[in-house]
Amino acid sequence: MVLKHASLLSLALLTAGFSETLTDRMDLAVEKMASKHGVEIGGGINSEYFNSDLSGSAASDSLYTYETTQFTSFDMDMSYRPYDFVGARAILRFHQDWQTFFATRSRIVGARWLSMDGNIAKMLSFNAGDFKQKYTPLTLWAPELDLVYEPEIFSSARTRLMDDQFLGDNNRLLQGLNLNFAKRINSPVTEIRADAIGSRIRRAEFLDANGWQALRFTNDRDGDGKLDPVSLATADMDRYFMTGNAEALLWDNIVVGGTYQALIDDRDNFQPAVFSKNLQDGIIATGNQAYLDGLSLNGGTSVVASDLRIIAAHGGVDGAGFLGNSNLVLEALGEYASSSQSNVNAWHFRRDSTSKILFDYQNDLPGKDGTALNLQLGAGYASEGKFAVKLDADYLNNSEDFENPLAQSPTFVASRIMNTENDLAGGRLYSTFDALNNGVYKFTPGNKAAGYQLAPFSKTSYNNGVFTSQEISGFSGDPVVQLMLPMGMATPNRTGFKTRLTGEIRSAYHAIVDFASMKEVKSGLDTAGAEAATFTQMGGGVMLELDKAFDWTTPLDLSASYVQTKAERASLAREAASPNIEVALMQFGLTYRFFTKWRILGGYQQADVKSPQTLVQAGVRNQFDMKEKQTHFRLGVEYSLSKKASFLVSGGLLTVDRDGTHRGTDAAAAPNPALDSHSDFSQTLTQALVKVRF
Amino acid sequence: MTASVRPSIVRTSLTALALLGSAWAESGVTARDPKETIQRLEQEQTGVSLTGKAISNYERAALSGDSVRMGQPTVENAAFTQAEVDLVARPSAHTQGRLLFRVHQDWSNYYEEGPNPLTARWFDFNGDLLDGHLHYAVGDYRAKHSPLTLNAPAPELIYEPEIFAQTRQTAMEEFFLGENRLPLQGLNVAYGRDSLPGNLGVESDVAVARLRTVTGSTSWLHWTDDVEKLALTSSWKLQVLKAVRFGFAQSYIYDDVAASRSKNNARALASEKLMPMPLYEDDNVNAFSLDLDGARILSGPFSVSLETEYAMSNYRSSQDTLVDTVDFVLQDKEVANLDGTALRSVLKAGYGKSGAGPFSIGLQVGYLKNEKNFVSDLAQSPTFLGRRILNSRTEVGGPSGGYNTLDALYNHRYTVDPITSLSNSEQAYVDAKYYNGTNDWYRAPFLKNSYNFYTTTKSERDALAATGALDPHVQLIFPFGAATPNRTGVTLDLNAGALSGAVEVSAVYAGVKEVEAEQIDSLTAVPADYTRMGGGLKVNIDKLAALAKPLVVSGSYLQDGRKRAAFTSRGVAVDAEDFKTAMINADVHAGIWKGLSLMAGYQSIQSNPRIDSLGARTVHPGDLRQDQWALGLECQITHGAFVTAQYGRMDFDEAVTGTKFSQDITSLTLLIAY
Secondary structure (H helix, E strand, O other): OOOHHHHHOOOOOOOOOOOOOHHHHHOHHHHHHHOOOEEEEEEEEEEEEEEEEEEOOOOOOOOOOEEEEEEEEEEEEEEEEEEOOEEEEEEEEEEEEOOOOOOHHHOEEEEEEEEEEEEEOOOEEEEEEEEEEOOOOOOOOOOOOOOOOOOHHHHHHHHHHHHHOOOOOOOEEEEEEEEEEEEEOOOOEEEEEEEEEEEEEEOOEOOOOOOHHHHOEEOOOOOOOOOEEOOOOOEOOOEEEEEEEEEEEEOOOEEEEEEEEEEEEOHHHOOEOOOOHHHHHHHHHOOOHHHHOOOEOOOOOEEEEEEEEEEEEEEEEEHHHHHOOOOEEEEEEEEEEEEEEEEEEEEEEEEOOOOOEEEEEEEEEOOOEEEEEEEEEEEEEEEOOOEEEEEEEEEEEEOOOOOOHHHHOOOEOOOOOOOHHHHOOOOOOOOHHHHHHOOEEEEOOOOOEOOEOOOOEEEOOEOOOOOOHHHHHOOOOOHHHHOOOOOHHHOOOEEEEEEEEEEEEOOOEEEEEEEEEEEOOOOOOOOOOOOOOEEEEEEEEEEEEHHHHHOOOOOEEEEEEEEEEEEEOOOOOOOOOOOOEEEEEEEEEEEEEEEOOEEEEEEEEEEEEEEEEEEEEOOEEEEEEEEEEEEEEEEEEEEEEEOOEEEEEEEEEEEEEEEEEEEEEOOOOOOOHHHOEEEEEEEEEEEEEEEEEO | OOOOOOOOHHHHHHHHHHHHOOOOOOOOOOOOOOOHHHHHHHHHOOEEEEEEEEEEEEEEEEEEOOOEOOOOOOEEEEEEEEEEEEEEEEEEOOEEEEEEEEEEEEOOOOOOOOOEEEEEEEEEEEEEEHHHOEEEEEEEEEEOOOOOOOOOOOOOOOOOOHHHHHHHHHHHHOOOOOOOOEEEEEEEEEEEEEEEOOOEEEEEEEEEEEEEOEOOOOOHHHOOEOOEEEEEEEEEEEEEOOOEEEEEEEEEEEEEHHHHHHHOOHHHHHHOOOOOOOEEEEEEEEEEEEEEEHHHOOOOOEEEEEEEEEEEEEEEEEEEEEEEOOOOEEEEEEEEEEEEEEEEEEEEEEEOOOOOOOEEEEEEEEEEEEOOOOOOHHHHOOOEOOOOOOOOOOOEOOOOOOOOHHHHHHOOEEEEEEOOOOOOOOOOOOOOOOOOOOOOOOEEEEEEOOEOOOOOOHHHHHHHHHOOOOOOOOOOOOOOHHHOOOEEEEEEEEEEEEOOOOEEEEEEEEEEEOOOOOEEOOEEOOOOEEEEEEEEEEEEHHHHOOOOOOEEEEEEEEEEEEEEOOEEEOOEEEOOEEEEEEEEEEEEEEEEEOOEEEEEEEEEEEEOOEEOOOOOOOOEEOOEEEEEEEEEEEEEEEOOEEEEEEEEEEEEEEOOOOEEEEEEEEEEEEEEEO
């Protein structure tokens, strides 16, 4: 009974394995079908033309104001099962840009997925290589954005971008060995499960400091008006992740389980920079010894290694299962996790008074410990075909020091996507909707510019990697979509609750109402001396399936949503601008199949943002109240070539209007209206997309 | 007998060759075994087939010891999944195209990293004509003619422990090595007919290959060579009454001067700022052979045969010289012109069939005389050039700088990494903060492997010998194989078996000396004497005791030595040399339960290499011990699918300089062959 309700449990505690439940895997019929010998080839073909034309006061007239991506790519998904219970899978991508005639290096042929998978005796399944796995939101989880009634024209684009990174369903992408064991037994304990993972999540690698990999940008943390560089790829030593998870189902309606995780930096693997004596002597002789500064191969002057251990316990009960009422939803889930950092070692680079290079080594530095608590309650009733209503309530209490990169690493790391050659990927042309909905697999700059050379790279905001401690502590997210819980339910330094009321009538009228109230557990972490911030979110949306409501033959769906999120705290004396952040996100969507194979898709998104901004100008930290309005409109016509093939033509407009009102400086100077700013830009978007799946 | 069947690309291909007759475009006679029916059926099957193997591996090598430089990484990890896909397209019963490509994924992914490249490792198109008697291959192929003309020499070990032999085989397979066949690229045509009228048989094999080409690049990342080098080899045999075979083989290697100059930047060469003038080296070898087989005369279990080959070589080298500085006219002027000969004769006598019957014995006596100026590039190029593999990034003190023969023999690493200024750098050290225009998006395979299939030239082999690049522990007597120049003497191999191969014994001996004195550091030395003696024993206990599971133990001892008397040259006195290296092997592998097998191996090399502490002229014999042991547990999940866990340790201990370091190696492997 509890397995039937598995899909309703927001924690999805009972799910393990690669995007299918263990029940599926153990099902004899499914296994027989999947166990056929030989090669299966599937995949997809995408062909796209996408153009973005930039204009506005924020655009630079002397740099490119247009960007076009046009390509054909073929993803070939090959599965080979030589035997009933073991096989190999590879996904190859062939990518061809239409505009590269003689640049043969640009014709990409690459392997995107490689794994060996199997299932022994229908009890033990394993994956070696690439795999996807999730446990619980505080242990192993990939937090994703939750947009209420996102228009399909935008959600399908986002899904495609996430699929490119193998994201979805909160599964965490890892590489290593994954084991899942499950066995049904006849006793009060109806099923036992055990999972284990051994994975390497970082590989010691030297990457060019001014290459694109080392110069990814994220939010403006230091308030200088520019997005800050965050290196998500370099690592000075290997990092390993090992975990074990055990669960038991009692009477099929109660689940209890525990998880142990360890993230370990391989200190013995750390490679400091080593210079030949000839070079060292030669450079010192010229007085340019600063060139030799740096400790690690990646140029860092300090390197910190640590071990992190997480112990968690979870439990849940399906009350409706005990009552035997399939229309009723009555469930409770709880999870508690504690994290403990230990064996913290640090290497520091410095020079003494004679310019001699020295390395300081500190071991057994204090680590930080934290806890997290997550309680969920779900109650509802569904009368089949008539109505359904459900209330989900979450309570969380995560300490400021709770750290678990495997549950906290966000899957959305906002990036500049289109027209990056106009602002050199800086913040001047940043738009949430551009980061959310656009992506370029292979972008080759047309001109040498700071931050990247004439070599191709990918532009996407979706991230399937695991952050380091430093990256987690420095991440705040895009306030439009990540203000309250930027790292999902495992976000540290949050306590409070959130609720969602969902209802539907006759499967035609749907509504969602959200309310959340949280606050920081510990104050002053972002701004010294500040009080703890409070977060509130309220809003909701409706979706109408008019064809079902009025028995039409042609589907017509309308949706609308409005969600307002605030982060507030009292100002400090030195803060001239209000520290509060207010975001209102509005979305409207339309999907209309007006003929058998023809559809119209439309969508409108608007984000109104009020936030403080600090700009350093001529050495002075000026504070502004920023008001920003972002809009994104898209309209398209889609033709279904077949069940799995479609052709979409769409056009749209993305606009951003920013007004900055000067409120003063850190030194308490008076507002200066002459420093008030206004900038705006718009991107005219045109797209033609062919998608084929086979 | 192995506890379980380990699949491999090379072994699979050779098996397929036996069945298909054209899988790897092998040179030689078409198959004549009883499986012709199967072969014909498989040949007639058209379409596309996919086979190959997938591997997931985690390996950790931890370096420790007093000689390890502090502050450097002491651990090197390898963690990856790799798939080799062997795609065969057969448009007709008599033609096929084969593509072997590799997909490699190191754990973990970087977050916006570029595409993981596919590597095409083998590509050929081959087929049969004339009712299967003529076989051709275009593209990649492997060829072997004779030990003096076309051959790929490799280290030979007696009763090598299975646990190590598997890893060496894997390392060699990276370069498609095995059975002394040399991988080449070009055109290969083979014809064979053994039942012509008059009890005659003919075999011929012609191979045309391009060995090197010029890219014109000065960056090491894109370097191939500075000469356009072509090879034409052939082998012709006439068999009479199935008892006598007359043979002729030749190999011509030709450097195309005009093509080389057109690709190299003549003006840049003329200015001699970017690189030295290329050295053109042509090598022609003609060999005659006579083989006698006593099978027609002797009956029963006795066998005797004689193989004799006589080869003559001409080596000519020349170098471009600038004769006109105004018009930049280049002329290649002769540097050397050498003629040499080589003679090889092997008498084989035996009783019984190896592995069958109560008793069998085989004796092989060989005589060779290879002159110092005998040059045969396609037979003398060594496939093993030892280098540091594991923990190679870490500096280690001592005379070998961290080099360990056993590490070089058995380990290799393959990774796919971003092309960065470090990997793209031309500096040996991590000096590179030079930016070479990369953007971290491109990734390329990087390989650490002591094996190779490159055809070397005489000047390169001379440099290898002079700079100590050859490992005397496994390459002392015949570093360039049977065609090693400046060797004359006798070799002896004795193999005996009893109880249907349950017990095997072998013994080897070699008494060889240099024909002429060598030049050592510009001094004229005296000829050296080389000796080899050793033997081994292998017992299949499962056969003796009628056990259900395999249980095999083996051991061997092999000692090589080089003696050179003291000499004086150009007023410099050099002490006598008495170098010895002895290798011990011990092996146990046993089936335990169902698919579970245990493997254990031990190897030890004891030697007294020269320690050049006071300069090259003074010889201080060292006291070096290199050994390794390993334990492995292998579980065969099903046919062709294995999980292997292994732990081992390598030790290096040189007593005179006090150099000591160890490497602990742990590995876990999942392999699926399909």
